[in-house]
């Protein structure tokens with residue numbers, strides 16, 4: 502569960518470049534809820550995720566994860582609760598380490614078991630099994646360097662790694678935007694699968710209206726640092742992309758003339 506209350510983030514406060522990126526954001530993502538977050542460039546989507554992860558400290562407001570107030574916790578202190586996948590496929594894993602070393606680090610993250618890079622036979626089998634489930638043929642390449650994989654393969658592995666440590670929250674920041682369409686579709690399907698299997702509370706930022714309606718069970722739209730739309734259940738099921746555009750226009754009283762919001 503994520504509870505965000507009155508969240509305000511200001512960059513460059515007191516300077517000529519002062520920018521209020523979040524202007525009092527309130528929302529609750531219930532346990533195991535999968536929320537798609539959409540909004541035009543500069544709406545505050547990445548800042549919201551960064552504040553939840555602890556990369557950005559808010560000027561006001563409160564962030565709770567699984568009932569724990571993490572608002573002032575340093576990033577490292579809350580890292581065990583949060584799994585993240587970024588847009589850049591290189592960001593989620595270490596290219597110089599092998600696939601199994603990366604998996605071992607992910608598996609040990611947030612735990613005190615102290616496994617680290619020690620990889621015994623049982624662990625190797627578990628990794629092989631997880632990779633086989635992916636269906637990308639990576640189960641025979643455990644000792645290959647991560648850097649040898651394609652962007653899409655790497656992003657799929659980042660997603661598996663992100664969900665290995667049983668975090669409370671999964672944050673996906675446009676994690677398919679840098680992939681070709683076929684691989685993006687594969688990673689989106691994998692996302693649905695791992696979220697359903699793990700039941701992790703998920704926030705997924707996207708620029709695609711179609712994804713925002715198709716992925717997860719709720720759509721939140723941000724604009725200029727505020728939540729301007731929040732739809733779920735039957736209301737959301739009955740919406741199509743045209744309706745979403747119409748609602749955006751109605752709320753904002755303006756056309757979407759922003760190329761960053763993709764219809765599909």
Ligand SMILES: Nc1ncnc2c1ncn2[C@@H]1O[C@H](COP(=O)(O)OP(=O)(O)OP(=O)(O)O)[C@@H](O)[C@H]1O
Pocket residue numbers: 512513520521522540541542543544545546547548549761
């Ligand atoms: N580190 C920073 N320093 C100064 N301003 C920032 C910083 N990060 C974000 N901003 C500003 O805060 C606002 C919100 O940015 P943010 O990246 O959260 O938007 P976004 O919705 O993720 O946009 P995009 O879709 O373009 O990634 C923007 O005006 C941006 O320029």
